[in-house]
Amino acid sequence: MDVAAYMAELGQQARAASREVARSSTAVRNQALLATADALDAARSELASANRKDLERGRDNGLDSAMLDRLELTPQRIDTMIEGLRQVAALPDPVGVITDMTYRPSGIQVGKMRVPLGVIGIIYESRPNVTVEAASLCLKSGNATILRGGSEAIHSNQAIARCLGLGLRAAGLPESAVQVVNTTDRAAVGELITMPQYVDVIVPRGGKGLIERISRDARVPVIKHLDGVCHVYIDSHADPEKALNVAVNAKTHRYGTCNTMETLLVDQEVAEDLLPLLAQRFREKSVELRGCQRTCSLIEGVVPATQEDWQAEYLAPILAVKVVDGLDGAIEHINQYSSQHTDSIITENYTRARRFLTEVDSSSVMVNASTRFADGFEYGLGAEIGISTDKIHARGPVGLEGLTSQKYVVFGDGHIRA
Amino acid sequence: MDVAAYMAELGQQARAASREVARSSTAVRNQALLATADALDAARSELASANRKDLERGRDNGLDSAMLDRLELTPQRIDTMIEGLRQVAALPDPVGVITDMTYRPSGIQVGKMRVPLGVIGIIYESRPNVTVEAASLCLKSGNATILRGGSEAIHSNQAIARCLGLGLRAAGLPESAVQVVNTTDRAAVGELITMPQYVDVIVPRGGKGLIERISRDARVPVIKHLDGVCHVYIDSHADPEKALNVAVNAKTHRYGTCNTMETLLVDQEVAEDLLPLLAQRFREKSVELRGCQRTCSLIEGVVPATQEDWQAEYLAPILAVKVVDGLDGAIEHINQYSSQHTDSIITENYTRARRFLTEVDSSSVMVNASTRFADGFEYGLGAEIGISTDKIHARGPVGLEGLTSQKYVVFGDGHIRA
Incomplete structure (x- = not known):
């Protein structure tokens, strides 16, 4: 497999999908989230058998019990994923909110509109439920996502990806709005973090080593959480x-x-x-x-x-x-x-x-x-994709708003600059 | 000269100064800006003779007339710098503004406080007036700055730096709150953009080639403007x-x-x-x-x-x-x-x-x-350090607010998490 070509293809598809997601209505994005919840509920046995494959391989590869625990998709964890999707669907949509409209002496009216970032790359480790959490927050905030989970969770993540695809299709959104990288080749991460033409921001979730590596090598802005002292x-x-x-x-x-x-x-x-x-x-x-x-x-x-x-x-x-x-x-x-x-x-x-x-x-x-x-839920953000210890863009718990930015909108009536 | 050691020293001093600037009052920072304006006014002949050196060397080195024009500090341009400092002093201070304070069900009260980014590195080309413009916006917004101007303007920039130092000292702020790199060695840029421990963000101003190079090599977030199509x-x-x-x-x-x-x-x-x-x-x-x-x-x-x-x-x-x-x-x-x-x-x-x-x-x-x-002044930002074509942190004209971020503040009364 040519990993660079494969990742570039995911990137191109994500970029195209991001435009469709960005202009989709709140109702359509919520519909995709709710349909994904239903798809997960209907796919419990499929999820369990995919997860079993990962667990068996993990045991064969000598994963410790803490890692195996994080990897496991228990029925309760599937419930939590489903409930999480419904909660995200119920959150207010940050996209399109216009604020600060003021008239300037020139006569133009200027304000800011909240807009999606575009394509978000998520890199995470063993917990497969992150696939749903991260994808749902990115989708709700109008972004396309490329998810790269831990290689030890690949079957579980692919099973979850199928449910996300069903949800997106049910809402008439392109399935490529959420793509899960289907190779365990580590080169895929290297590609994902060096495609600024396709990926607008990387959110790594995992240990400090992973995050330091990604920050060092990325050619794309990274919203990161290093540690909590x-x-x-x-x-x-x-x-x-x-x-x-x-x-x-x-x-x-x-x-x-x-x-x-x-x-x-x-x-x-x-x-x-x-x-x-x-x-x-x-x-x-x-x-x-x-x-x-x-x-x-x-x-x-x-x-x-x-x-x-x-x-x-x-x-x-x-x-x-x-x-x-x-x-x-x-x-x-x-x-x-x-x-x-x-x-x-x-x-x-x-x-x-x-x-x-x-x-x-x-x-x-x-x-x-x-x-x-210090937590997105306690702060009332409704959900949290992570906690940023960076200084630019977002500090502290990052919710839906942290996955968006603001562009300027200007209303005139044929105004020209004197 | 050991450029790496020299830049690390600037970085350490800037980091230390940034703490002092961040906690200084609006009045003190404004005083530094106004005192710098007075110092520039008093140093007109010194500025002119430093600028003459740059112009002579520029002519000897065969700079074209457009570059020589950008390099020249005419009396009118000095007037404009002085006027600019007074305008920035008159702008509202973004630092410390607290917004969105709300009570959460737990009883804590959560909101956001606008805070400086810390240390801002500015890399620019031939126009020496950028030294004053950029330094004044960074100082007003509570940040320390390291400025790296074009080598062809080194004498003019050093003369301006002396005025900035006088202004800072008059207000009781550390002179290292604004530092102008005093070597023309290109390695200084390479160091400046790879010291995340000392520099929080880089703002390059110049041609597309310069900005692409900096973005590619930086290990620090860059707020950039590539081109305007x-x-x-x-x-x-x-x-x-x-x-x-x-x-x-x-x-x-x-x-x-x-x-x-x-x-x-x-x-x-x-x-x-x-x-x-x-x-x-x-x-x-x-x-x-x-x-x-x-x-x-x-x-x-x-x-x-x-x-x-x-x-x-x-x-x-x-x-x-x-x-x-x-x-x-x-x-x-x-x-x-x-x-x-x-x-x-x-x-x-x-x-x-x-x-x-x-x-x-x-x-x-x-x-x-x-x-x-599409311009900071026309939009009412009061001033503009540049126009961002990036997607995270700031899009469009970047004024004082774009040089700050927001941290969370939480007020409790002995509240603990249940």
């Missing part, structure tokens, strides 16, 4: 009860998510009072603490932290703890070590809250709230 | 008087600008009536017409157009003319050949205007208005 800073003017609750929730609500706190910063003025209480709460949850020198001197059983701990995304019951000199020390530490994902201050002090909001350069900055809220 | 489509339901006026204005108001019409499309239903009138108007202005077969059969003295003409950005008194089959033919031609800069329909028909607005995928789409209006 999130902080909670307990200020000396914090309400101790709020501080304890938020810190514990931010760390222990879920360990494996990118918005989980990885480093706790405590103002030295309250460290002596609060650290023992915090240590006790974390000990109850079996969270290992790794502390700076001052932390180690105030509480027992803390592993001394090394330089690596300040930049670690543990995704595990481990927490780095540092005593800092007030707000300035906290901001300095965060701007040096944070991955610019989500950082929160706990304080009752108005001026410090305001400074933290302004000076911490992260995609989500919070006051008296758990970092775990 | 703009269209006016005269629909069969056009008001003939508006059609003639807009077509003539779009082509002849200025020939060398990116928002000048390069191809005129005429619906075949009205081609026989309108083309002779159009040809006469263009002949009066000495515009050479290059037409499709049908155009050549309807009017005399037209050069037959080749495939290249449909993608040409003439920037000259030359116009490609094509007779198309209605709106569908026009949209098809535009979506194939347009550089997605600016395209306009002339029509009195509501439904066709609406379809054109929706289906033409360009950064500015107009109805009954001259493409020449």
Whole structure:
């Protein structure tokens, strides 16, 4: 198989389809989503048998149990995919929204219209349900998609792709509006990320290694999420009860998510009072603490932290703890070590809250709230294709709007420039 | 000189300065802009003598008269730079604007805050006034800047840089908030566009060759403007008087600008009536017409157009003319050949205007208005760092807002995720 030629063909078809999708009505795109949901529901046994093939091959290839778990399409996960499609269909359509129409002194009227990006390339790893999630958000926002899932999920992804094709056809949209790459050749990724003539943006979903590789080699803009080294800073003017609750929730609500706190910063003025209480709460949850020198001197059983701990995304019951000199020390530490994902201050002090909001350069900055809220659903975006730690285009949770941009529209009445 | 080490040092200083600029108040940034204006005014003779050096060397190196003209800092151009700084100081500050604050069912309040991008790298060619224009827009929007002008303007740019340094110092901002690269070594550009750790976005300004090269090699997001192949489509339901006026204005108001019409499309239903009138108007202005077969059969003295003409950005008194089959033919031609800069329909028909607005995928789409209006000043942005023909982040004229992004802010009262 000539992978370059194959990918170029997918690209051409996607570009052509993107025009049709962009001008389709909200109702038509919703119809495609709902028909896909029905197709998935009707194809449960086909999905299960395709998934079995992937699981068997995965076991033969020695995938670990965590990977096999992510790969599995249980009936509940199929339910979730179906439910997800219906939820996306119910979301408001961002496409075509016109805002900011104003008259200019020349007499022209100028505003902005929200438009699809065009063709979105999605590169992801083992979870086949991402195929439906990503395709549905791209389609709802008027884009065509090329999806490149993990090679270990190829049969499952192809079975899901057939359902998407049925849904698109039922709505009268071109099936090439959603294309799943049908080769496991790694060269396909290299092609996908270097076809700016066919692909407008790449959204990689997966481990940091994958995303770094893609960002390095891409010739197409990438909306990416690298890692989540999130902080909670307990200020000396914090309400101790709020501080304890938020810190514990931010760390222990879920360990494996990118918005989980990885480093706790405590103002030295309250460290002596609060650290023992915090240590006790974390000990109850079996969270290992790794502390700076001052932390180690105030509480027992803390592993001394090394330089690596300040930049670690543990995704595990481990927490780095540092005593800092007030707000300035906290901001300095965060701007040096944070991955610019989500950082929160706990304080009752108005001026410090305001400074933290302004000076911490992260995609989500919070006051008296758990970092775990940094999520498209919690923010009311309805859905989320990922969380961007980039600075241009979109920061933080990326929903439908993040898959669109705005063009200028100008209304005149024969106006010419003087 | 070790260019890589030198550029890394500029990068580190810019990153550090960007934090200070980002948290500075509107008043302080405006003060720096106004003090720079005063410093330029006081340094007229210094600017003139630095510029003389560049002009002499340029003459010795055989620069053509157009390049020498662009290079020259006349007293009027210094006036314009000073006036520009005062205008930028008077613009509203986009930084810190909070919008869309809403309460979520969880009780948290979520919104967006507009924030600087961080460090912006500007790469441009011979005109030294770009140094002031670009630096002022970046500073106003809370960013640090590294400017890399053309080697032929190095003395002028260094003299301008000294004035910027004086202005920054007068306002108590770090001088490294605006740094002008002081080497003409081309390797400096290569370094600047591959330091994502220090530079958040690159804005190249110059010829298509420069911009293509930078886009290809950059490891940092690029906000770019490639070319302007703009269209006016005269629909069969056009008001003939508006059609003639807009077509003539779009082509002849200025020939060398990116928002000048390069191809005129005429619906075949009205081609026989309108083309002779159009040809006469263009002949009066000495515009050479290059037409499709049908155009050549309807009017005399037209050069037959080749495939290249449909993608040409003439920037000259030359116009490609094509007779198309209605709106569908026009949209098809535009979506194939347009550089997605600016395209306009002339029509009195509501439904066709609406379809054109929706289906033409360009950064500015107009109805009954001259493409020449596609400009930051005409759109009311106050100023413009360039026009983006990209799809993500910013499309069309890029003003202060295009040099910022939005982060999420979350207000809670000890809220934790359930």
